[in-house]
Amino acid sequence: MANVTLRNVRKTYPGGFEAIKGVDFEVGDGQLCVLVGPSGCGKSTLLRMVAGLETISSGEIEIGGRVVNRVEPAERDIAMVFQNYALYPHMSVYNNMAYGLRNRGMKEPEIDSRVQEAARVLELGAMLERKPRQLSGGQRQRVAMGRAIVRQPKVFLFDEPLSNLDAKLRIAMRVEIRRLQRRLNTTSIYVTHDQLEAMTLADILVVMNGGLVEQIGSPLDIYQKPATTFVASFIGAPPMNLLPLPPEEIRLQFAGDSRAGAEAGILGIRPEDLAISADIAPTGGMTLDITVDATERVGPETFVYGTRARSDAPAVSANPGDLPPGALIVRIPGSTAPDIGERVRVIAPRDKLHLFSADGRSRIGA
Amino acid sequence: MVEHRPWSDIIAYAILTLGVFIVAFPVYLALIASTHDAATVIGGNMPLSPGGHALENYYRAVFVGGARYSREPVGQMLMNSFISAAGIAIGKIFISILSAYAVVYFRFPFRKTAFWIIFVTLMLPVEVRIYPTYKVVADLHMLDTYAGLILPLIASATGTLLFRQFFMTVPEELLEASRIDGAGPFRFFKDTLLPLSVTTIAALFVIQFIYGWNQYLWPLLITTQDSMQTIVTGIKKMLTTTDELAEWQLAMATAVLAMLPPVAVVVFMQRLFVRGLVETEK
Numbered sequence: 001m002a003n004v005t006l007r008n009v010r011k012t013y014p015g016g017f018e019a020i021k022g023v024d025f026e027v028g029d030g031q032l033c034v035l036v037g038p039s040g041c042g043k044s045t046l047l048r049m050v051a052g053l054e055t056i057s058s059g060e061i062e063i064g065g066r067v068v069n070r071v072e073p074a075e076r077d078i079a080m081v082f083q084n085y086a087l088y089p090h091m092s093v094y095n096n097m098a099y100g101l102r103n104r105g106m107k108e109p110e111i112d113s114r115v116q117e118a119a120r121v122l123e124l125g126a127m128l129e130r131k132p133r134q135l136s137g138g139q140r141q142r143v144a145m146g147r148a149i150v151r152q153p154k155v156f157l158f159d160e161p162l163s164n165l166d167a168k169l170r171i172a173m174r175v176e177i178r179r180l181q182r183r184l185n186t187t188s189i190y191v192t193h194d195q196l197e198a199m200t201l202a203d204i205l206v207v208m209n210g211g212l213v214e215q216i217g218s219p220l221d222i223y224q225k226p227a228t229t230f231v232a233s234f235i236g237a238p239p240m241n242l243l244p245l246p247p248e249e250i251r252l253q254f255a256g257d258s259r260a261g262a263e264a265g266i267l268g269i270r271p272e273d274l275a276i277s278a279d280i281a282p283t284g285g286m287t288l289d290i291t292v293d294a295t296e297r298v299g300p301e302t303f304v305y306g307t308r309a310r311s312d313a314p315a316v317s318a319n320p321g322d323l324p325p326g327a328l329i330v331r332i333p334g335s336t337a338p339d340i341g342e343r344v345r346v347i348a349p350r351d352k353l354h355l356f357s358a359d360g361r362s363r364i365g366a
Numbered sequence: 367m368v369e370h371r372p373w374s375d376i377i378a379y380a381i382l383t384l385g386v387f388i389v390a391f392p393v394y395l396a397l398i399a400s401t402h403d404a405a406t407v408i409g410g411n412m413p414l415s416p417g418g419h420a421l422e423n424y425y426r427a428v429f430v431g432g433a434r435y436s437r438e439p440v441g442q443m444l445m446n447s448f449i450s451a452a453g454i455a456i457g458k459i460f461i462s463i464l465s466a467y468a469v470v471y472f473r474f475p476f477r478k479t480a481f482w483i484i485f486v487t488l489m490l491p492v493e494v495r496i497y498p499t500y501k502v503v504a505d506l507h508m509l510d511t512y513a514g515l516i517l518p519l520i521a522s523a524t525g526t527l528l529f530r531q532f533f534m535t536v537p538e539e540l541l542e543a544s545r546i547d548g549a550g551p552f553r554f555f556k557d558t559l560l561p562l563s564v565t566t567i568a569a570l571f572v573i574q575f576i577y578g579w580n581q582y583l584w585p586l587l588i589t590t591q592d593s594m595q596t597i598v599t600g601i602k603k604m605l606t607t608t609d610e611l612a613e614w615q616l617a618m619a620t621a622v623l624a625m626l627p628p629v630a631v632v633v634f635m636q637r638l639f640v641r642g643l644v645e646t647e648k
Contacts, residue, residue, distance in 0.1 A: 053542050074548035086539035090561040099557070100547030147547075 002064030002077075002154035002187050003029055004050065009059035011045055011211075019045045021211040022059070027204060030185040032178070034219075036198035037208035038234070044159055046208070047191045051080050051157050064154050074103075079148035080157040084164060085140045087132040087147075093119075094128040097146045111150075118146040121180070138169045145177070149184065156181070156188040162197065174200060195235050199223065207231050229360030232268050238303060238329045240354070241274070243267045253286065254355070265358025271303065271331035273352035276344050284350030290328055292344060295337040302337045304330040306344070393625070400424070400619035407614045419615065427619040440620050443597040446515075447579055448627060450596060453516035454578030455571050462525030462570075463563065467555055469526070470533040471541065481530075488523040492584050503588060510594045515585055519578065525570055532566045533559070568638040576628045597624045 004027040011020035019042045027033040035043040048054040050061055052073035060067050068076050079100075087096050094115055101111045119125045122142040132140055141161060148156055161177070162170045178201055181188050192198055198205055199219045207214045207222065207230075215227040219235075226232035226240070233239040243266065245253070250264050269286065280287040290306030306328050330346050338344045355364040399407050402417035427440045468474075469481045492499060499518045508514030536559065544554040585596045595603070601624060604617045 048542075051542075051546065053545065073542075073545045078546065080543070080546050082539045082543060084537060084539055086537060086543040088540065088543075088558055090558075099549075103548035103553065147543075 003027060003062070004033075004155055004187055004189065005060075005062040006046075006050075007060040007062070009046070009049065009061060010057045011042070011049060011054065012057045019211055020049070020057075023208075023211075023213050025204075025206055025213065025216050027187055027189060029187055031203040032181050032188045032190060032201055033204045033206060034190045034192060034198045034202035035206045035208060036192055036195060036234070037214075039193055041208045042211040043191045043193075043208050047157055047159055047189055050155070050189060051078055052076050077154040078157055079151045079153040079155075080159065081141075081144045081148050081161045083160040085132070085144040087140060087143055089132055092129050092131060093124060093135070093143050093146075096132065096143055097150045100147065100151055114150045114152075115146075118150045121149070122146050137165050138173065141165060141173055142176075145180065149180070154187065156186050158188065158190040160192055161190075162192070163194070170197075177201065195237060199235070205235075207234060209234075225363065226268070226354065227363050229266055229268065229356050232354060232356070236270060238271050238331065240268045240270050241328050242356075242360075243269075243308075243328075244358070250355075253353075254284075263357045263362075264355050264364050266356040266360055268354035268356060269348045269352065271329040273348045274328075274330040274346045275348070276304075276330065276332060276338065277347045278345065279347075280345070281347035281349065286348045286350075286353055288328065288346050290330075290344060290346060292338050292340050292342050293327070294340060297335045297337065299335065300333070302332050302335055304332060304337055304344075306330065306346075396618045396621050400615055400622050402615055404611065404613055404615050407618075408611055423615050423619045424623075427616050427623065440597065440600070440623055442593060443595060443600040443620075444623060444627070446512075446594060447596040447598065447624070449512055450515040450581070450585070451575050451578035451627075453512060454519045454581075455574035457516060457520030458522040458525045458574045459567055459570055461520055462522045463529050463560075463567070465526045466529030466533055467559065470530055471551070484523050484526050486523075487521060492519060496583070496587070500587060509588050510591050514588050515581075515594075515596070516578075519581065519584065522574070525574070528566060528570060529563065532563060536562060565638060568635050572631055572635045575631050579624075579628050 006023055006025055009020055009023045010018070012018045023046060025033070035046060037043045045054060049056050050063075052068065052071060056069050060069060062068065063076055063078065088099065091099065097115045097118060098111045101114065115128070116125075119128055122145060124139070124142055124146060127135060127139060127143075132143065135143065141164075144161070158177070162173050165173060174197055177190075190197075190201055192201075202219050204216065205219045205222050206216050209230050215222055215231045222231060222235055226235060229242050233242060245265070245267050247265070250267070253267075254264075267286070274288075288308060290308055292304055292306050294305040296303040296305075307326050308328060328346075356362065357364060395412065398414060398416055399412065400423055401420040402413065403419045403422075406413065406417060429439050429441060465484060469477060469484070474480075503509060503514045503518060506514075508517070540558055541554060544558055549557060580598060581596065582598050582602075586599045586602075589595045589599070597620065601617055601620050604620060605612045605614075
């Protein structure tokens with residue numbers, strides 16, 4: 001049982017590249033903390049620094065009240081689950097799980113009872129004598145988890161453990177990881193680039209970008225109140241619509257609102273907060289006229305892609321892969337949708353409008 | 367080429383058969399010659415069917431040696447060849463797997479330099495450095511010893527390169543998982559890397575065993591006693607006679623015997639090869 005604390009942690013590679021530019025956060029005892037961000041944001045590097053697989057250039061990492069900067073990975077009392085599982089291919093499932101315990105000089109009866117217990121929890125009992133290559137992806141994943149839990153470590157570290165699984169299995173394993181973590185009540189840090197995984201697993205969510213923490217908080221807080229346009233577009237699928245607006249339009253829109261200061265420049269609206277309507281929005285709300293470019297019917301809901309009719313100011317692309325400038329996504333329930341090429345009016349109520357500074361680096365108002 | 371035309375098949379098989387015939391005929395001839403008596407072989411008209419002296423020839427080759435001049439029997443030479451070939455193969459594997467492990471997994475100053483120095487030795491086979499190597503071996507009193515036959519040949523850049531390439535395909539995560547599992551450098555080597563390298567080791571063993579077995583110049587130089595000579599040099603000496611006829615039938619029997627161990631190694635190790643190719647997964 002342990003807290004994990006990071007204090008102004010930095011990582012600079014010998015070439016001068018700064019991968020982690022000063023990160024602070026704390027994971028409480030028994031909590032599951034998810035590090036999420038696009039590839040190259042430093043989340044895996046940070047996890048590997050906690051594991052001891054990467055050196056720490058400056059700052060401190062504390063596990064269970066002990067600064068571990070110069071402690072070997074094996075001495076940190078952590079266990080790690082790797083993306084490609086990293087099972088020993090020549091060892092049986094049993095030996096894969098027992099190896100770490102044997103290296104620590106544990107007695108065979110104790111090893112056996114721990115491995116059997118883990119196998120029972122993970123339903124691997126019938127496969128203990130098999131080699132990893134004889135297992136399916138999901139089973140390998142469970143062996144990797146088993147190898148972590150037999151150690152009964154202070155901290156679990158997960159490095160994108162589900163990204164090699166197919167979509168269906170990924171959801172099943174996600175639930176299983178959550179259940180297991182709750183049951184063992186072990187402090188965990190989980191790295192993923194999948195925002196859905198991040199939302200569903202996290203007690204605390206840490207959104208990272210470019211070696212810095214963009215926002216820390218509970219998943220719902222982050223979803224409802226993203227601190228930057230980066231977080232706004234990264235968390236949530238489809239991403240939040242971001243519209244840069246000229247100052248006078250903002251002043252007009254937010255008349256009588258304390259948020260409408262001079263620094264405000266970008267308006268954010270979640271796709272599900274927009275509704276197609278014949279009328280204009282009630283006082284303070286936002287009304288936009290769009291031309292429908294495409295629709296995606298996924299069953300329970302439909303995504304409508306449109307371009308603003310009066311697109312004098314293009315929407316902001318915070319990330320590659322985001323919406324093209326000027327485009328807007330509306331998420332409507334059901335499967336009835338306007339035709340392509342049709343002009344529709346969409347509205348959003350005032351309390352669903354997010355306001356960011358023009359550079360996107362800060363949120364204005366609560 | 368996935369075409370199926372009868373004519374192209376026939377031509378292909380004809381060429382293949384011709385190739386096999388060209389390669390196999392001398393071997394067949396050696397085998398036949400080893401079953402006739404001296405007079406028939408020397409007579410100039412080599413028969414193409416086996417004669418009746420096989421047992422006698424092989425018995426003499428293995429246990430007695432040539433009749434009129436004292437040579438070691440083949441048994442001892444086979445033993446010498448086997449010890450030095452196996453010693454060279456095992457020694458090369460031992461040295462090169464360790465040096466590759468050091469070069470791939472440890473960050474030490476001049477790591478790259480060390481690797482390139484090993485690499486450069488590819489250009490310095492025994493034939494090039496034969497005088498200094500001879501001098502060193504002689505000064506160490508290793509002439510006419512197994513150590514002298516083996517040690518100068520076991521440094522191997524090819525082996526190091528082969529293992530280096532293999533180690534670089536082993537996922538980094540295995541090393542990291544081992545570190546988290548509390549395995550130090552030696553344990554990681556022994557418990558993970560070595561078992562994964564078995565097929566590479568088998569491949570290298572086959573290649574190097576045959577390399578060691580076929581050594582001619584070096585054994586010829588450093589062995590002076592007949593009791594230490596290898597079979598490859600032995601065959602040559604059997605044919606160098608002063609004023610009498612060479613016993614070709616015995617030389618051929620010896621040659622056939624000399625071929626057997628490398629063939630056995632290839633046949634036996636091939637199973638390991640194939641298993642390795644099928645099961646390779648890291």
